[in-house]
């Protein structure tokens with residue numbers, strides 16, 4: 319039996335002078351694995367901000383299931399991160415535990431073990447003391463995945479997790495993402511690689527300022543829908 323974990327009811331999101339995504343209605347089911355796709359400017363990141371509660375809907379409502387409230391974790395676009403901030407990889411990852419630990423408390427032995435385990439899982443066991451500004455793009459993305467592990471969230475939202483990441487790192491991180499999903503977590507990822515979506519993501523939400531399709535990936539990513547999405551975001555390409 320499926321149960322909704324996030325429900326959107328006629329949601330429009332945007333800013334005072336501009337609606338970026340309008341009238342989104344639908345449900346992310348518990349344990350689902352959904353790719354959020356669409357041309358540049360389609361409103362994918364805006365929807366992510368809405369799902370995270372960072373941006374309030376201009377219209378409509380977003381409802382989280384009672385037992386996931388506060389347990390939604392996000393992997394931001396790497397470009398949104400201030401790489402000049404003088405923080406170590408260890409501390410960046412440990413920040414994922416702040417709900418359990420609190421901002422200013424010392425990390426317990428159990429949390430330390432979790433950080434170390436997360437660093438090992440993403441292949442950064444020896445990188446804990448490095449300042450994040452010295453990491454390559456792929457290494458930084460691995461560190462952000464490790465931080466996501468520390469959140470231990472039921473719902474994971476990832477904004478372009480494989481942008482500017484090499485094939486080897488993408489494969490490692492994809493395996494992690496699938497492992498989280500097989501543990502029953504709900505995963506939503508903004509992606510541009512439609513071949514990857516078709517082969518690895520059972521559900522897709524195709525956006526172009528509005529919902530063009532939402533459901534089984536093979537029924538959403540049809541040539542007609544993709545053409546329509548491009549037409550709606552004229553001038554941009556998938």
Ligand SMILES: Nc1ncnc2c1ncn2[C@@H]1O[C@H](COP(=O)(O)OP(=O)(O)OP(=O)(O)O)[C@@H](O)[C@H]1O
Pocket residue numbers: 333336338356357358359360361362363364365
């Ligand atoms: N802070 C903001 N103020 C006003 N408009 C914004 C703001 N952020 C984004 N927009 C606009 O909202 C629209 C949707 O942007 P968004 O970043 O959600 O698209 P996207 O689908 O994630 O695009 P991309 O694939 O290029 O990352 C764009 O036209 C963008 O210019």
